[in-house]
Amino acid sequence: MSDLKNRLLPMLGHVSGKRSAVTCALKCGNACAQGVCNTSSNNYFRDVVSAEFSRRNMLGVSGAGVLALMFGGGAAANAGSATGLAPAAKVGQAGNGSKLKFTGIDGVANTVDDVVVPKGYNWKPVIRWGDPLFNDSAEFDPENQTPESQAGQFGYNNDYLDIIEIPGTNGKRAVLFANHEYTNENLMFPPTMDPSVVRRTAMAAHGLSVVELRRKGKGQPWEYVRGAKLNRRFLMDTEYELTGPAAGSKLLQTQADPTGRKVLGTQNNCAGGTTPWGTILSGEENFNQYFKVSNPSDEQRRYGLTNTNPSRGWHVEETRFDADLPEGKNEDNRFGWIVEVDPFDPTSTPRKHTALGRFKHEGANVTIAKSGHVVSYSGDDERFDYLYKFVSKGKYVEGDKKHNMTLLTEGDLFVASFTGNSPRNQIDGSGVLPSDGSFDGTGHWIQLTKDGKSLVPGMEIDQVLVYTRLAADKMGATKMDRPEDVEVNPHTGKVYMACTNNTKRTAAEVDEANPRANNKHGHIVEITETGDQASTEFTWNLLLVAGDPAVDESVYFAGYPADKVQPLSCPDNVAFDSAGNLWISTDGQPGTIQRNDALYRVTLEGPERGKVEQFMAVPIDGETCGPVIHDEDGMVYVAVQHPGEDGSWDKQRSLFPDYLPAGTPSGKGGLPRPSVIQMYKGKNGH
Numbered sequence: 001m002s003d004l005k006n007r008l009l010p011m012l013g014h015v016s017g018k019r020s021a022v023t024c025a026l027k028c029g030n031a032c033a034q035g036v037c038n039t040s041s042n043n044y045f046r047d048v049v050s051a052e053f054s055r056r057n058m059l060g061v062s063g064a065g066v067l068a069l070m071f072g073g074g075a076a077a078n079a080g081s082a083t084g085l086a087p088a089a090k091v092g093q094a095g096n097g098s099k100l101k102f103t104g105i106d107g108v109a110n111t112v113d114d115v116v117v118p119k120g121y122n123w124k125p126v127i128r129w130g131d132p133l134f135n136d137s138a139e140f141d142p143e144n145q146t147p148e149s150q151a152g153q154f155g156y157n158n159d160y161l162d163i164i165e166i167p168g169t170n171g172k173r174a175v176l177f178a179n180h181e182y183t184n185e186n187l188m189f190p191p192t193m194d195p196s197v198v199r200r201t202a203m204a205a206h207g208l209s210v211v212e213l214r215r216k217g218k219g220q221p222w223e224y225v226r227g228a229k230l231n232r233r234f235l236m237d238t239e240y241e242l243t244g245p246a247a248g249s250k251l252l253q254t255q256a257d258p259t260g261r262k263v264l265g266t267q268n269n270c271a272g273g274t275t276p277w278g279t280i281l282s283g284e285e286n287f288n289q290y291f292k293v294s295n296p297s298d299e300q301r302r303y304g305l306t307n308t309n310p311s312r313g314w315h316v317e318e319t320r321f322d323a324d325l326p327e328g329k330n331e332d333n334r335f336g337w338i339v340e341v342d343p344f345d346p347t348s349t350p351r352k353h354t355a356l357g358r359f360k361h362e363g364a365n366v367t368i369a370k371s372g373h374v375v376s377y378s379g380d381d382e383r384f385d386y387l388y389k390f391v392s393k394g395k396y397v398e399g400d401k402k403h404n405m406t407l408l409t410e411g412d413l414f415v416a417s418f419t420g421n422s423p424r425n426q427i428d429g430s431g432v433l434p435s436d437g438s439f440d441g442t443g444h445w446i447q448l449t450k451d452g453k454s455l456v457p458g459m460e461i462d463q464v465l466v467y468t469r470l471a472a473d474k475m476g477a478t479k480m481d482r483p484e485d486v487e488v489n490p491h492t493g494k495v496y497m498a499c500t501n502n503t504k505r506t507a508a509e510v511d512e513a514n515p516r517a518n519n520k521h522g523h524i525v526e527i528t529e530t531g532d533q534a535s536t537e538f539t540w541n542l543l544l545v546a547g548d549p550a551v552d553e554s555v556y557f558a559g560y561p562a563d564k565v566q567p568l569s570c571p572d573n574v575a576f577d578s579a580g581n582l583w584i585s586t587d588g589q590p591g592t593i594q595r596n597d598a599l600y601r602v603t604l605e606g607p608e609r610g611k612v613e614q615f616m617a618v619p620i621d622g623e624t625c626g627p628v629i630h631d632e633d634g635m636v637y638v639a640v641q642h643p644g645e646d647g648s649w650d651k652q653r654s655l656f657p658d659y660l661p662a663g664t665p666s667g668k669g670g671l672p673r674p675s676v677i678q679m680y681k682g683k684n685g686h
Contacts, residue, residue: 102118102613106566113619118616133209133231145193155178160269160625171215172217178626183312188649196316199316203235207267210234219633240262240264242334242351272364283361288305294324359468361378375392383502389416393411413468414447415477446477448468458474491576515545560609567593570592584602599617616638655671655672
């Protein structure tokens with residue numbers, strides 16, 4: 001904790017258009033202050049794609065038709081006014097076929113410490129950091145937290161979220177999954193606490209949680225069940241099985257695990273997805289910041305490892321996080337994967353799937369192509385990195401969970417190449433639309449692996465999967481503006497990718513898929529696969545070019561009048577409701593449009609395509625994560641991450657979600673607690 005000031009120095013004065021300096025230091029290790037990881041010479045703009053190159057990289061999977069999305073995922077949040085503030089002003093009645101009827105709220109200033117929801121809606125926590133999960137778990141006591149107590153409690157900074165009803169319970173029982181991305185020790189612990197206890201307790205606050213829920217009936221708020229049989233914490237000593245072609249590779253072998261097949265723990269997990277067979281996927285993202293390395297290799301530098309001493313100090317507690325020591329050799333290669341967890345089997349071993357490649361996974365979302373193959377999309381959340389797709393070797397079998405849980409272990413990996421259709425001189429970095437009235441074009445999926453073998457010259461299959469970024473560099477993928485969450489619309493089969501921002505892109509580096517220099521607001525890419533989801537060709541357009549229409553001429557909302565939409569910046573996670581409307585949560589609005597991060601609904605079809613309506617806003621310094629939209633049930637859920645991030649133990653900036661006054665006795669609150677919240681129709685009962 002004493003080193004926090006030094007950690008902030010790289011970002012102080014450099015976070016305009018981004019998140020706070022504290023979040024930059026803790027969440028991604030000041031990634032934006034570091035040099036760009038991708039120094040490849042890939043073109044930023046492509047007008048012509050070699051037909052021969054495209055033909056050589058075609059996937060041999062037949063099948064045409066529309067997507068069949070077999071299982072609902074997604075997440076969202078709800079909120080009411082916990083401090084009694086009046087609901088924000090009305091800006092227009094919602095429509096577009098959704099079962100969630102609400103009047104959109106105005107944006108909330110980035111100084112407001114409140115959850116704000118539409119009139120007629122309430123909000124309530126489902127579960128908070130420190131809530132005890134097991135019968136023998138310690139009660140939450142912020143002044144006396146220990147590694148042992150935290151191991152039995154809900155973790156910190158929940159990100160990806162899903163709530164899955166348990167069959168046969170008439171909507172009265174469910175299981176909640178959340179991952180815990182990172183910690184803010186400066187807020188969590190008294191400055192007098194022993195540094196070793198702080199480090200080990202923070203380690204226990206990472207990982208994953210599975211929690212049973214119950215309620216009186218559909219449309220009613222949930223409460224979590226302490227001691228339920230499905231409750232589980234996944235910690236840094238939880239064993240994970242490596243699967244796929246790279247499992248057992250020398251690149252994954254360590255002193256503690258000479259087999260290269262078993263990993264302890266998962267860390268910095270961001271977004272995720274729910275599979276059609278009912279398991280959960282979680283993406284390991286900014287793992288690089290946890291490792292000490294004095295002289296990083298080229299491969300390590302491509303993944304963001306630097307010779308900066310990791311201030312969390314995990315390497316002091318466990319030498320496997322010190323890459324300078326024999327115990328730490330290759331340990332960093334064992335993070336950056338997609339993790340699969342079975343929330344309905346508390347005895348199961350979670351897995352890390354090497355076939356899906358290693359990079360800074362924002363998440364992974366699975367769908368079923370008409371051919372029956374499983375298709376998974378994943379963004380690599382870094383400036384100038386790429387969009388990936390995995391297509392399984394095997395086919396989905398309805399009702400055969402054991403078989404379906406093998407589908408992510410074998411298959412082919414692709415990376416996206418985008419081509420614009422406008423003259424180069426019309427894509428000048430200003431964000432002004434070209435003469436054809438839209439940013440659009442075609443694209444193709446460049447194949448990196450096929451049938452367990454590498455298609456990348458000079459790289460073996462394990463190298464492609466462990467060093468996927470370098471493989472994609474070699475094959476000429478298109479550099480994107482921080483591609484984050486990627487999901488498929490269950491109604492249309494179209495794919496939506498959130499590109500959060502990239503202020504490092506210059507006017508010389510723009511292309512039609514990333515048309516703005518100094519892109520601090522981000523955009524949404526809409527992709528239409530040619531044929532089904534296993535296709536190798538696609539068309540694309542930019543659905544939204546985000547920002548505030550009142551001050552920015554470059555904003556674009558699919559042609560909908562810009563003066564009739566709510567300002568939106570830094571799109572992060574996406575989800576869908578039962579009518580096929582897009583929901584977007586944001587990460588970074590306080591630094592761009594001076595509004596708290598929020599959740600929005602966007603109409604995708606019909607005359608109001610591009611209409612943006614704000615549903616809720618999170619408290620000061622907080623981020624809206626993991627939106628889940630259960631509109632048929634009248635429920636919306638979100639994970640509220642890092643509320644009051646810029647505070648300290650002695651000067652807290654947020655009291656979310658309990659809003660107990662500072663100085664409240666130990667164990668009661670008086671400090672911000674990242675939480676999963678639920679929003680629903682009804683009077684404020686919080």
